[in-house]
Amino acid sequence: xxxxxxxxxxxxxxxxxxxxxxxxxxxxxxxxxxxxxxxxxxxxxxxxxxxxxxxxxxxxxxxxxxxxxxxxxxxxxxxxxxxxxxxxxxxxxxxxxxxxxxxxxxxxxxxxxxxxxxxxxxxxxxxxxxxxxxxxxxxxxxxxxxxxxxxxxxxxxxxxxxxxxxxxxxxxxxxxxxxxxxxxxxxxxxxxxxxxxxxxxxxxxxxxxxxxxxxxxxxxxxxxxxxxxxx
Amino acid sequence: xxxxxxxxxxxxxxxxxxxxxxxxxxxxxxxxxxxxxxxxxxxxxxxxxxxxxxxxxxxxxxxxxxxxxxxxxxxxxxxxxxxxxxxxxxxxxxxxxxxxxxxxxxxxxxxxxxxxxxxxxxxxxxxxxxxxxxxxxxxxxxxxxxxxxxxxxxxxxxxxxxxxxxxxxxxxxxxxxxxxxxxxxxxxxxxxxxxxxxxxxxxxxxxxxxxxxxxxxxxxxxxxxxxxxxxxxxxxxxxxxxxxxxxxxxxxxxxxxxxxxxxxxxxxxxxxxxxxxxxxxxxxxxxxxxxxxxxxxxxxxxxxxxxxxxxxxxxxxxxxxxxxxxxxxxxxxxxxxxxxxxxxxxxxxxxxxxxxxxxxxxxxxxxxxxxxxxxxxxxxxxxxxxxxxxxxxxxxxxxxxxxxxxxxxxxxxxxxxxxxxxxxxxxxxxxxxxxxxxxxxxxxxxxxxxxxxxxxxxxxxxxxxxxxxxxxxxxxxxxxxxxxxxxxx
Numbered sequence: 001x002x003x004x005x006x007x008x009x010x011x012x013x014x015x016x017x018x019x020x021x022x023x024x025x026x027x028x029x030x031x032x033x034x035x036x037x038x039x040x041x042x043x044x045x046x047x048x049x050x051x052x053x054x055x056x057x058x059x060x061x062x063x064x065x066x067x068x069x070x071x072x073x074x075x076x077x078x079x080x081x082x083x084x085x086x087x088x089x090x091x092x093x094x095x096x097x098x099x100x101x102x103x104x105x106x107x108x109x110x111x112x113x114x115x116x117x118x119x120x121x122x123x124x125x126x127x128x129x130x131x132x133x134x135x136x137x138x139x140x141x142x143x144x145x146x147x148x149x150x151x152x153x154x155x156x157x158x159x160x161x162x163x164x165x166x167x168x169x170x171x172x173x174x175x176x177x178x179x180x181x182x183x184x185x186x187x188x189x190x191x192x193x194x195x196x197x198x199x200x201x202x203x204x205x206x207x208x209x210x211x212x213x214x215x216x217x218x219x220x221x222x223x224x225x226x227x228x229x230x231x
Numbered sequence: 232x233x234x235x236x237x238x239x240x241x242x243x244x245x246x247x248x249x250x251x252x253x254x255x256x257x258x259x260x261x262x263x264x265x266x267x268x269x270x271x272x273x274x275x276x277x278x279x280x281x282x283x284x285x286x287x288x289x290x291x292x293x294x295x296x297x298x299x300x301x302x303x304x305x306x307x308x309x310x311x312x313x314x315x316x317x318x319x320x321x322x323x324x325x326x327x328x329x330x331x332x333x334x335x336x337x338x339x340x341x342x343x344x345x346x347x348x349x350x351x352x353x354x355x356x357x358x359x360x361x362x363x364x365x366x367x368x369x370x371x372x373x374x375x376x377x378x379x380x381x382x383x384x385x386x387x388x389x390x391x392x393x394x395x396x397x398x399x400x401x402x403x404x405x406x407x408x409x410x411x412x413x414x415x416x417x418x419x420x421x422x423x424x425x426x427x428x429x430x431x432x433x434x435x436x437x438x439x440x441x442x443x444x445x446x447x448x449x450x451x452x453x454x455x456x457x458x459x460x461x462x463x464x465x466x467x468x469x470x471x472x473x474x475x476x477x478x479x480x481x482x483x484x485x486x487x488x489x490x491x492x493x494x495x496x497x498x499x500x501x502x503x504x505x506x507x508x509x510x511x512x513x514x515x516x517x518x519x520x521x522x523x524x525x526x527x528x529x530x531x532x533x534x535x536x537x538x539x540x541x542x543x544x545x546x547x548x549x550x551x552x553x554x555x556x557x558x559x560x561x562x563x564x565x566x567x568x569x570x571x572x573x574x575x576x577x578x579x580x581x582x583x584x585x586x587x588x589x590x591x592x593x594x595x596x597x598x599x600x601x602x603x604x605x606x607x608x609x610x611x612x613x614x615x616x617x618x619x620x621x622x623x624x625x626x627x628x629x630x631x632x633x634x635x636x637x638x639x640x641x642x643x644x645x646x647x648x649x650x651x652x653x654x655x656x657x658x659x660x661x662x663x664x665x666x667x668x669x670x671x672x673x674x675x676x677x678x679x680x681x682x683x684x685x686x687x688x689x690x691x692x693x694x695x696x697x698x699x700x701x702x703x704x705x706x707x708x709x710x711x712x713x714x715x716x717x718x719x720x
Contacts, residue, residue, distance in 0.1 A: 048562075048565075048566045049565070049566075050562055050565060050566070050710075050713055051710055051713070051714070052710050069570060069571075072566060072567060072568040072569070073568045075566070077566050079562065082559060082560055082561070082562050082563065082717070083560060083562060083563040083566075084560060084563070085492070085559075085560045085563070086559060086560070086635065087495060087496060087499040087500055087635060088492075088495060089472045089473075089474045091474045092474055092475070092495065095476075096488065096491070096492055097567070099481075099485075099488040099491075100485070100488060100567045100568050100569055101567075101568055102568075126472075127471050127472045127473065128472050129472045129499070132472075149568075
């Protein structure tokens with residue numbers, strides 16, 4: 001589904017990302033782990049054409065992301081709070097994204113009621129604008145909004161950060177469900193090795209912009225990763 | 232301690248997003264500053280002799296109108312003067328003494344442009360007074376009082392800035408007083424002029440404003456010191472939200488979706504609301520030109536100029552900042568399933584609708600004759616056909632993020648309106664004036680107006696071509712825009 005070719009990103013001669021070749025097949029749930037500055041967000045930003053690659057390219061479903069915009073119709077993403085529109089209520093935000101993804105109100109309502117448990121009664125009908133929600137609740141809104149319109153590619157940057165323990169386990173359930181769908185490719189980045197191992201079929205570790213590990217998840221994966229990062 | 236603050240301020244200044252970019256803009260701004268400074272100085276020097284020529288006692292006349300001067304100054308401040316915000320939150324837990332933080336924040340406002348601009352008028356005026364034989368000591372006392380009054384306004388603005396729409400109340404007050412005076416119903420200056428004159432004649436009286444200023448400073452200081460808590464002065468006011476569907480806009484497809492969003496944007500953010508109010512004021516700008524009140528404004532070319540502002544108020548104050556209105560969630564926009572064209576087109580429609588509405592609202596100018604209104608309509612056509620494209624094109628280069636929420640409490644910077652952006656309007660105005668002037672050169676008003684409207688229609692016809700161009704420009708600028716918008720404040 002996603003092909004990365006000779007991709008690199010440099011800022012003033014400092015290489016922050018350098019991936020020669022990476023292929024993520026359709027339906028895979030893909031975890032990206034690494035320390036701060038490893039290049040996780042840079043990679044996702046490149047994948048979403050928010051920054052320009054210094055060399056190389058990324059193809060999303062055979063569409064090169066920085067030459068065509070057609071990938072947008074099947075890609076849902078949430079990187080950080082700048083993906084939220086602060087002056088909207090959560091409902092309005094969902095309907096807005098729904099409109100852009102050609103979903104009608106009923107579709108959105110169905111999706112929202114499906115994830116009512118995840119919202120934990122703190123999101124809907126709360127008479128609050130998104131800008132006044134707590135970080136964790138903002139994140140909940142952002143994550144569910146990526147699911148609008150049944151995207152084939154879902155990109156979540158640090159989805160577990162800022163969430164309370166209950167919500168984390170509910171989120172894992174949601175991601176696992178997505179991962180089980182053979183049509184959906186999920187990309188998740190995280191600092192948290194355990195969460196990532198739990199929800200992903202495959203884990204790639206980045207260090208200073210380079211791929212240093214690429215493993216199919218198994219019983220030993222967590223231990224392998226932990227020993228790798230324990231320096 | 233203060234040295235540390237100055238260091239922080241300096242860093243904030245040289246590292247801001249807009250610094251360094253746009254050198255041409257800065258130079259232009261510099262020239263304008265010099266130009267206005269010269270005008271002020273000229274006024275200061277000239278005022279004496281002009282008033283003398285009109286057989287008026289200069290100082291008394293100035294004193295008579297000072298009340299309006301200060302009221303107007305306060306209105307301008309309430310509207311435009313941003314309170315310099317020191318980034319306070321991170322300082323609270325550091326070993327700074329609270330009084331130092333507050334003193335510095337307040338002290339910083341004293342250096343504002345809105346304070347020293349007055350010196351450009353009062354200093355030359357006072358020098359002329361001294362040369363013309365007025366008592367030097369008394370003049371100095373008078374100046375002391377004036378300076379105090381200016382700073383009283385400065386601190387009043389700080390204290391009052393949290394109250395919404397206060398400037399409108401003052402504006403109404405001034406208009407009411409002015410009208411009452413004009414029709415000789417009530418003359419406020421009869422009460423205030425002796426006081427201002429007294430500031431000159433009775434040396435001790437100058438101490439009154441000085442003492443008031445000191446009192447006001449202490450009040451402001453206490454007010455902010457007591458409110459220097461996260462849940463008080465620094466708190467974020469939360470609004471009670473209500474969900475609106477605006478489903479009647481659904482019939483317009485993607486454009487409707489964006490219009491819905493833009494309407495909410497305008498309604499729910501202080502900054503955009505101010506903008507709407509400003510563009511509403513533009514509607515009445517024409518009164519200055521069409522009523523014949525000011526002779527030099529009552530000329531055909533000036534009438535067209537007014538027409539452009541009357542019909543294009545929204546275009547100028549809102550359109551100018553596209554796409555910065557969406558700056559806080561620009562990344563979202565760039566990853567959603569919308570082509571650039573749709574996004575820009577939606578903004579274009581918003582501008583066009585607002586221009587049409589303004590033009591309809593402006594129909595009260597028919598009172599001044601149908602020719603006036605035809606001028607406005609021609610200007611509106613030009614605005615829709617040409618200027619709407621120009622502002623959108625300019626938008627590709629607008630890289631100053633707009634902080635919509637402007638959430639800060641007592642110390643928050645909530646002021647909209649950007650002087651440098653207003654300057655960008657100049658080229659949008661000159662061309663139609665030239666076209667109209669060409670018509671007038673052939674002594675044919677109708678020709679001039681058709682040229683202006685014709686340019687608008689041409690722009691409208693080539694809309695798609697122009698949009699491709701704008702779209703391309705936006706795409707080229709996309710990455711640098713995203714990275715500039717990431718930089719808050």
